Amino acid sequence: MDFSDILTDFIKSPEGDISAxxxxxxxxxxxxxxxxxxxxxTEYYNxxxxxxxxxxxxxxxxxxxxxxxxxxxxxxxxxxxxxxxPEGMTALEIGISDSASITSQEDTSAIYQxxxxxxxxxxx
Numbered sequence: 001m002d003f004s005d006i007l008t009d010f011i012k013s014p015e016g017d018i019s020a021x022x023x024x025x026x027x028x029x030x031x032x033x034x035x036x037x038x039x040x041x042t043e044y045y046n047x048x049x050x051x052x053x054x055x056x057x058x059x060x061x062x063x064x065x066x067x068x069x070x071x072x073x074x075x076x077x078x079x080x081x082x083x084x085x086p087e088g089m090t091a092l093e094i095g096i097s098d099s100a101s102i103t104s105q106e107d108t109s110a111i112y113q114x115x116x117x118x119x120x121x122x123x124x
Contacts, residue, residue, distance in 0.1 A: 037124030
């Protein structure tokens with residue numbers, strides 16, 4: 001999967017292409033406040049992938065690609081290779097909250113969803 005053109009407001013395929021990707025922050029969030037005023041925050045992000053589904057081998061490839069993406073996120077966690085965050089924020093954990101699933105099916109394509117969990121410390 002090529003994530004070089006990922007949208008953050010809606011999922012729309014480039015003209016002439018059925019594949020598209022988007023990333024949305026969910027409203028779900030958990031927070032723990034510490035005595036020093038810092039907070040540990042866990043936020044969730046949904047990655048949506050619109051992919052063609054006309055043929056069995058393409059559907060199998062779609063599932064394999066999403067499994068590889070999930071494994072890549074797990075490797076980032078094991079290596080503690082976290083996303084860069086603004087000053088005063090330190091990433092503590094990244095992982096997959098929900099495995100890939102189909103959220104919408106059309107005649108020639110489907111939208112797959114993976115939920116990513118990010119936990120970070122926000123200093124006071």
